[in-house]
Amino acid sequence: MENLLNIFIKSIFVDNMVFAFFLGMCSYLAVSKTVKTSVGLGIAVIFVLVITVPVNFLIEKYILRKGALIWLGESFADVDLSFLTFMIFIAVIAAMVQLVEMIVEKFSPALYNSLGIFLPLIAVNCAILGASLFMQEREFLNITEALVFGAGSGIGWFLAIVGIAAIREKIRYSNVPAPLRGLGITFIITGLMAIAFMGFMGIKL
Amino acid sequence: MSSKEKEPLFSEKNRKLFTDQLGRNNPVTVQVLGICSALAVTVKLEPALVMALSVTIVLAVSNLIVSALRNYIPDRIRIIVQLVVIATMVILVDQTLKAYAFDVSRQLSVFVGLIITNCIIMGRLEAFAMANKPWPALLDGIGAGAGYGIILIIVAFFREFLGSGTIMGYPILEKIGVYSFGYEDNGMMILPPMALIVVGLIIWVQRSRNRELIEK
Numbered sequence: 336m337e338n339l340l341n342i343f344i345k346s347i348f349v350d351n352m353v354f355a356f357f358l359g360m361c362s363y364l365a366v367s368k369t370v371k372t373s374v375g376l377g378i379a380v381i382f383v384l385v386i387t388v389p390v391n392f393l394i395e396k397y398i399l400r401k402g403a404l405i406w407l408g409e410s411f412a413d414v415d416l417s418f419l420t421f422m423i424f425i426a427v428i429a430a431m432v433q434l435v436e437m438i439v440e441k442f443s444p445a446l447y448n449s450l451g452i453f454l455p456l457i458a459v460n461c462a463i464l465g466a467s468l469f470m471q472e473r474e475f476l477n478i479t480e481a482l483v484f485g486a487g488s489g490i491g492w493f494l495a496i497v498g499i500a501a502i503r504e505k506i507r508y509s510n511v512p513a514p515l516r517g518l519g520i521t522f523i524i525t526g527l528m529a530i531a532f533m534g535f536m537g538i539k540l
Numbered sequence: 541m542s543s544k545e546k547e548p549l550f551s552e553k554n555r556k557l558f559t560d561q562l563g564r565n566n567p568v569t570v571q572v573l574g575i576c577s578a579l580a581v582t583v584k585l586e587p588a589l590v591m592a593l594s595v596t597i598v599l600a601v602s603n604l605i606v607s608a609l610r611n612y613i614p615d616r617i618r619i620i621v622q623l624v625v626i627a628t629m630v631i632l633v634d635q636t637l638k639a640y641a642f643d644v645s646r647q648l649s650v651f652v653g654l655i656i657t658n659c660i661i662m663g664r665l666e667a668f669a670m671a672n673k674p675w676p677a678l679l680d681g682i683g684a685g686a687g688y689g690i691i692l693i694i695v696a697f698f699r700e701f702l703g704s705g706t707i708m709g710y711p712i713l714e715k716i717g718v719y720s721f722g723y724e725d726n727g728m729m730i731l732p733p734m735a736l737i738v739v740g741l742i743i744w745v746q747r748s749r750n751r752e753l754i755e756k
Contacts, residue, residue, distance in 0.1 A: 355732050360575040361659040418635060421653050422627045429620060458619075461657040468650035513754050514747035515740070518572060522740030529733035 346487030352462045353495035354529035359462030373500035381489030388485030391467040432458040558683035567684045568691040574660030579735035587647045588696035596685025598629040603681030607669040703729030
């Protein structure tokens with residue numbers, strides 16, 4: 336339990352997707368103009384991460400890893416499919432995004448309308464593939480850890496994009512030097528936010 | 541196509557495809573593409589160079605392939621076709637790095653895989669390769685890769701030089717002997733936030749030299 340809480344806190348604050356690894360920066364910069372849309376995108380990212388990380392974990396554990404196919408029989412013990420990782424992960428992500436989109440559309444039209452345009456965009460958000468690749472690299476022991484890691488990464492990304500959107504809404508009223516306006520100042524603010532988040536470094540429960 | 545209409549391989553237009561993206565239409569600072577994987581690998585020059593090279597290769601070749609296939613790709617499934625082309629190239633690059641440059645491949649860790657979702661590649665495929673002939677598409681790919689590489693290398697140069705006092709691992713400041721005057725490396729430069737701030741400053745410099753890029 337303590338271990339899970341540790342992974343959770345760590346993935347939100349210390350290993351924040353945006354501030355520590357710069358993942359998902361493209362949509363982070365493009366969609367952070369207003370708080371409302373960024374909340375929508377943030378929730379969609381959490382949603383997709385919570386689903387894709389555990390699914391990719393199972394695929395990694397029972398299909399891709401060296402010797403993972405042993406459940407098919409002794410003769411498969413030496414099969415190493417890990418070179419297919421990228422291809423399989425991205426396919427799973429694209430398929431999951433599609434599936435999530437259909438399910439949400441069927442069961443919760445209201446949520447679908449608010450997430451609508453963002454869901455397909457997420458398939459190529461680096462934070463999603465990044466979380467799966469980190470999951471693989473860190474060798475989590477069981478699916479709960481992978482799930483908690485996915486949720487934590489998603490929440491961290493959500494916090495980052497909502498924070499920057501709120502600041503950008505306010506900064507419209509300030510007198511920023513002309514060449515820095517827009518993209519430049521957003522980078523610098525993100526840098527400052529990242530410095531603030533570094534205060535969490537070394538937290539261990 | 542008759543010979544007088546045929547464009548020379550390095551015509552004005554084709555050269556522009558390449559040079560524009562180094563500065564005026566840089567993929568990172570102007571088109572805002574591909575920042576995701578760009579910054580995490582810029583602590584040292586060496587991984588940044590390898591990363592820039594890998595992205596250029598993936599970008600150029602997948603631009604070429606997609607452009608050659610553009611008339612056969614059904615519109616509705618084009619994204620998945622593009623992803624397959626990109627992922628294949630990235631797997632090739634990843635396996636090559638693991639075989640011939642294992643140390644660097646260790647340092648780049650997941651970021652080689654993340655080339656797949658690097659928006660530069662999808663962006664150039666969608667915006668250029670799907671609508672143009674293979675040769676311009678190849679040039680465009682190399683140009684975008686080089687534009688991305690330049691930013692990466694500038695950021696990595698400053699971060700390595702100011703953060704650890706070395707260039708490509710060579711301890712240049714120690715050889716000059718500035719440490720004996722009490723100079724110390726700025727440990728802040730090695731941390732992730734400074735990459736963002738350095739890119740912000742590059743954008744500032746670029747836009748104050750080139751006023752037409754300024755946002756309203």
